[in-house]
Amino acid sequence: MNLDKAKAAKSGKSETLAYQPFVDGLRAISILAVVLYHVGLPGVPGGFVGVDVFFVISGYLIISQIVAGVERGSFSMAGFWARRALRILPPYLLVILVSLAIAPFVLVMPGEFKDFSEQVIWSAGMVVNHLFLGQGGYFEASADLKPLQHLWSLAVEEQFYVVAPLLIGGLWWLSRHMGGQALRVGVSALLFVLSLALCIYWTGGGDGTNYAFYVMPLRAWEFIAGGAVGFVVPYLARLPKPVTSGLTAIGLAMILGSVALFTAVTPFPSFWAAIPALGAALLIAGGVAHPAGLVARGLTWRPMMWIGLISYAWYLWHWPLLAFMRVHNFGEKVLLWDVAMGALSFVLAIGTHLWIERPIREWRQRTRVRMDWRPVLVGGAACAAVAVSGFGYANFAVPPELGEYQNVDPILRTGDKCRLNLSDPNDECAIERKAELGLVFGDSHALIERPLFNTIAHTFGAQVASIGSNRCAPLLGVDILNDATEACDENKLDGIAAISSGHYPAQFAILAARWAAYAKSPDPTAGGEQGWLLAEPGQVLPSDQPKALYIKGLRESITALEGAGVKRILVQGPVPEWLRRAPECIARADAMRVDRATNCGLPRAEVEERRADVVAWIKEALEVFPEVRFIDPLDVFCDATTCRPYDGQVLLFSDDDHMSEAGQARVFRAFETDFLWAFRG
Numbered sequence: 033m034n035l036d037k038a039k040a041a042k043s044g045k046s047e048t049l050a051y052q053p054f055v056d057g058l059r060a061i062s063i064l065a066v067v068l069y070h071v072g073l074p075g076v077p078g079g080f081v082g083v084d085v086f087f088v089i090s091g092y093l094i095i096s097q098i099v100a101g102v103e104r105g106s107f108s109m110a111g112f113w114a115r116r117a118l119r120i121l122p123p124y125l126l127v128i129l130v131s132l133a134i135a136p137f138v139l140v141m142p143g144e145f146k147d148f149s150e151q152v153i154w155s156a157g158m159v160v161n162h163l164f165l166g167q168g169g170y171f172e173a174s175a176d177l178k179p180l181q182h183l184w185s186l187a188v189e190e191q192f193y194v195v196a197p198l199l200i201g202g203l204w205w206l207s208r209h210m211g212g213q214a215l216r217v218g219v220s221a222l223l224f225v226l227s228l229a230l231c232i233y234w235t236g237g238g239d240g241t242n243y244a245f246y247v248m249p250l251r252a253w254e255f256i257a258g259g260a261v262g263f264v265v266p267y268l269a270r271l272p273k274p275v276t277s278g279l280t281a282i283g284l285a286m287i288l289g290s291v292a293l294f295t296a297v298t299p300f301p302s303f304w305a306a307i308p309a310l311g312a313a314l315l316i317a318g319g320v321a322h323p324a325g326l327v328a329r330g331l332t333w334r335p336m337m338w339i340g341l342i343s344y345a346w347y348l349w350h351w352p353l354l355a356f357m358r359v360h361n362f363g364e365k366v367l368l369w370d371v372a373m374g375a376l377s378f379v380l381a382i383g384t385h386l387w388i389e390r391p392i393r394e395w396r397q398r399t400r401v402r403m404d405w406r407p408v409l410v411g412g413a414a415c416a417a418v419a420v421s422g423f424g425y426a427n428f429a430v431p432p433e434l435g436e437y438q439n440v441d442p443i444l445r446t447g448d449k450c451r452l453n454l455s456d457p458n459d460e461c462a463i464e465r466k467a468e469l470g471l472v473f474g475d476s477h478a479l480i481e482r483p484l485f486n487t488i489a490h491t492f493g494a495q496v497a498s499i500g501s502n503r504c505a506p507l508l509g510v511d512i513l514n515d516a517t518e519a520c521d522e523n524k525l526d527g528i529a530a531i532s533s534g535h536y537p538a539q540f541a542i543l544a545a546r547w548a549a550y551a552k553s554p555d556p557t558a559g560g561e562q563g564w565l566l567a568e569p570g571q572v573l574p575s576d577q578p579k580a581l582y583i584k585g586l587r588e589s590i591t592a593l594e595g596a597g598v599k600r601i602l603v604q605g606p607v608p609e610w611l612r613r614a615p616e617c618i619a620r621a622d623a624m625r626v627d628r629a630t631n632c633g634l635p636r637a638e639v640e641e642r643r644a645d646v647v648a649w650i651k652e653a654l655e656v657f658p659e660v661r662f663i664d665p666l667d668v669f670c671d672a673t674t675c676r677p678y679d680g681q682v683l684l685f686s687d688d689d690h691m692s693e694a695g696q697a698r699v700f701r702a703f704e705t706d707f708l709w710a711f712r713g
Contacts, residue, residue, distance in 0.1 A: 045411035054319045055089060056340030057331025058312065062086050063343035065291045067350050072365055078294025081308040083185045084254055084301070085287060086347075088312035090189055091258025098197050099262060102204045109197055111403035116193050117411035123384050124186065125418055127348040128155055131179050131356075132390045132421060136429045138356045140619045145426035151180040152422030156415045161187040165246040177359050182351035184246055189246040189330040192255050196381070217263070220256060228306065235302040244301050254305070257313040261320065277325035278511040280318035284327050286311025292502055345389065346381035353377050362631050363612050364619060450482065450497040451523070452530040452538075470711065471531070471541040471598070473589070474506045475688065477607070478544040484696045485542065485707075492712045497536065499527030503564065505550045506543045507585025508592055512550060513574060524589075532596040540600040540710045541593050546689055547606040548646045551578055580650055586653040590660060602710040603654060604699070605647055605664040607691060608639045609659035614677035614685040633676040639666070661710070663703045671693075 062082035069079025103109030132152060137147050154160040161184040168174055175181050207215045231250040234243040244250045268276050290308040299306055319328035331337075339346075353373040358365060452471070470489055472478040479498055486496040504520035505512060508528075512520055531538045550564055565574035567579045575581045590601055610617070610632065617632040646662065654660050669675050669684060677685040677695075684695035691699070700707055 044446075046521045052316075052320055052323065053337055054323065054328040054331035054342075055092075056343075057333065057336040058085065058315060059089060059340035059343040060228075060331075060336040060338075061287065062089070063339065063346050066347065066654050067293075067374050067377075068259070069146050070351060070354055071370045071672055072367055072626070073371070075179065076291050077296070078291045078298070079307070080300070081287070081294060084305050084309045085250060086185070087254040088258040088309050088316070089254030090192070092261045092313070092316050093258075094193065094196060095200065095255065095259025096262045098200045099259075101129055102201055107197070107201065110199075110405045110408065112197050113193070114403040114405070116408040117407045117685075119188070119389075121350055121411045121414060121609050122392060124183075124389050125156075125414055126384070126388065127352060128152060128180065129421075131352045132425070134352070134356055135179070135425075138360050139495045140623050141350055141616045142426060144359075145429055148179060149425035149599040150421045151178060151183075151426065153419045155180050155183045155187070156419035156422065157189045158415070158437065160184055161246040161248070163241065165241060169244070170245055176365065177363060179352040179355040179359075181355065182347065186499075187246045188246070188251055189419060192252065192402070194228070195248075196255070203260075220260070222258045224260075225252045227256065228303075231301055231305070232303050235299055242688040251301070253538050258316065261317045263311055264317050265320045268317055271321070271324070273322050276318045276322035277327065280325050280327040283311040283313070283315030283318060287315070340382040342378075342385045345384035349380045349384070350374055350377035362617055371662045377674065378596065427525055450486075451501075452497045452499055452527045466494075468540075469531075469538045470494055470496045471499055471527075471593075472496060472592070473499045473541050474545040475500055475504045476502045477508070477546050477612075478542070480690055481542070481544060481696050484693060485711075488700070488707070489711050493712055494539075497538075498684055499524060503549075505545045505547070505585070506589050507550070507566070507582065508588040509569065510575075510581050510585040511567040511569055511571065512564050513567055513572070520544075528592050528596055531598070534597075538593075538598050540598070540602070540713075541598045542602045542604060542707075542710055543589070544604040546609070547650065548643050549608065551646055574646070579645075582649045583653040584645075586650065587656065590654075590657055594657075600710050600713060601657070601660045602706055603650060603660060603662045605650060605666070606643050606663060607665050607685075607695075607699075608634065608644070608669050608675045608677070608691070610634065610677050610685065611688070613687045615683055615687075618678055618683065628678065629674050629676055629681040632678070633674050636670045636675050638672055639670065639675045662704050663706050665699045665702065668698050668702045698704065 060167055062085040063357070065079035065082035065085075067079075068076045069082070089117060098107060098112065101112075104111070131148075135145070135148055137150060150163060151160060154163040158695070160180060162168075164175075164178070165183060167178075170181075170184075187206050202218055203219055207213065211218075227249060231244040231253060234247075234250055236242055287308045290304075294300070314508065315327065319325065320324070322328065350373070353376055354370055357369050357373050361369065365613070468489075470485070472482045472485060478500055480497045482496055489496045500506060501519055501523045503514050504523060505513070508524060513519075530536050550566060562601070566578055566585070567574050568581070592602060611634070612632060614632065618628055619633045622629045643666075654662055666675075669677070677683070679698075682694050684698060685691050686692040
């Protein structure tokens with residue numbers, strides 16, 4: 033019996049290291065899930081978990097190879113990294129270079145070229161995951177327009193490849209002197225639990241940054257799960273064949289269930305990622321222990337294996353083509369075009385495999401060249417060359433005919449300048465005690481208007497400060513459900529207290545905000561527009577009476593201002609919100625010689641419908657304040673049929689909802705009487 037167990041254990045180890053055809057079939061499932069999800073086909077809302085399966089496969093293959101080399105005493109750092117360089121870098125750098133060639137024909141704005149050049153530089157350095165960590169989430173709409181966004185996962189893998197041999201080599205050395213296998217198993221289990229726990233803890237975050245998604249140590253548990261296959265296979269090999277076949281079926285069900293049931297609003301990775309990741313580890317372990325099982329044999333179906341062989345190249349190609357096409361289509365996802373790009377990337381992946389990946393592998397097998405530091409140094413030099421090409425790309429690649437748009441940037445002067453909610457306003461505020469003081473009160477829509485209002489007010493011997501902060505509506509007595517809730521409440525209450533104390537006696541106030549954003553759905557999959565809902569103070573769930581809460585909050589704000597001595601209050605209604613950022617959209621329409629209004633404007637009826645409820649709520653709230661004035665800037669940007677974010681060559685908006693200085697000036701001139709009443713009575 034002991035002899036049988038020893039044979040099973042030895043057989044399990046050798047099978048772990050042998051080529052397993054069904055693993056290519058598992059790769060096929062992963063890449064199909066990822067590509068179909070990115071293309072936008074229905075039925076795969078959780079296709080993004082394919083990346084987690086790839087991480088497990090990489091852990092299984094790489095850790096098994098390292099462990100085998102260390103145990104035989106034949107492992108070489110240079111050889112390991114040389115093999116990784118030859119496998120990863122040629123197609124990887126090719127895709128980046130082709131993307132560099134495509135970009136000038138698609139990108140328009142200088143900011144787009146700058147962002148893309150940063151992606152190139154960070155990708156060439158295999159650290160692009162940290163670039164995207166600070167730029168927003170993987171599931172945000174803006175991610176669809178970043179051509180190299182998908183390379184975050186390759187950066188995570190490469191960082192793991194750097195760390196893994198060092199950790200494993202050190203652990204094996206330590207175990208020879210103390211603890212033996214028990215030490216290795218214990219430390220590996222501890223690292224797995226620690227990484228998973230931190231992954232769960234750091235998913236999301238108060239500042240909106242999903243560290244667990246992008247940071248390698250918080251993904252290490254998935255690689256470790258794959259590496260653990262080599263440890264458990266000898267034990268599974270002793271089980272009856274139907275049991276191991278059942279385990280592979282359960283693993284496959286965990287993966288496919290995640291693909292079918294997870295969505296973009298599933299907190300991820302968190303503990304949810306453990307379902308597809310552990311499912312992949314279970315499938316691989318069961319398949320290695322019993323390759324003749326139904327699932328393992330099914331995954332060796334020739335078309336599945338072929339897709340698995342080109343999966344790496346397909347992953348590399350599909351996303352840049354999708355992103356560039358969406359940029360070209362003004363940020364729109366057009367299913368027909370996306371399917372076409374998915375198909376084209378499949379063809380490119382076949383070519384890459386046949387003419388780059390396979391020849392390199394065959395050359396290695398034919399020549400049996402020794403893997404030393406030379407491929408690593410050449411690969412590093414190639415990465416450096418690509419990174420250097422990214423520097424200055426924004427300067428040299430910007431088409432000169434678009435020069436008139438080059439200095440158009442959002443004018444979000446929303447910093448701590450003259451905000452009365454600060455206990456110690458800085459010198460840029462420098463409130464003059466003899467000057468009459470006014471306020472802008474609201475979110476970023478109010479804060480960007482303060483400089484213009486302040487300039488105008490100076491002509492009357494007045495000065496304009498501000499109360500509020502970004503994503504913070506001028507509504508008191510309600511909570512706004514976004515990640516700025518606590519700061520929002522503090523800013524508003526501190527500002528009101530500052531003028532109530534008499535230290536900063538304000539005479540007039542202008543209320544402005546992205547009013548409609550506080551009455552929309554926060555769920556991007558719910559079919560509505562994304563925004564922030566309102567809740568009763570201290571509650572975490574949105575109110576089922578949003579209208580009543582909205583009216584209550586606005587009335588409390590006006591009552592508080594009047595109670596603090598503010599004599600004249602002007603409420604500026606919502607401006608149109610566009611489907612696309614105005615500067616980029618207009619520049620792209622001009623470059624493509626297509627109609628601006630069709631691609632960048634909106635039908636007036638659609639704009640009115642989207643803002644009708646909020647405008648009605650504001651007017652109802654003001655009914656009890658006959659001295660408060662309300663202005664509606666809609667006609668400044670709309671004629672009888674169409675709303676436009678521009679007027680000739682003048683840009684009236686700096687993005688999709690904030691007015692430019694020119695737009696602010698247009699609103700002021702249209703309602704000059706009302707603004708002058710507010711400034712001087």
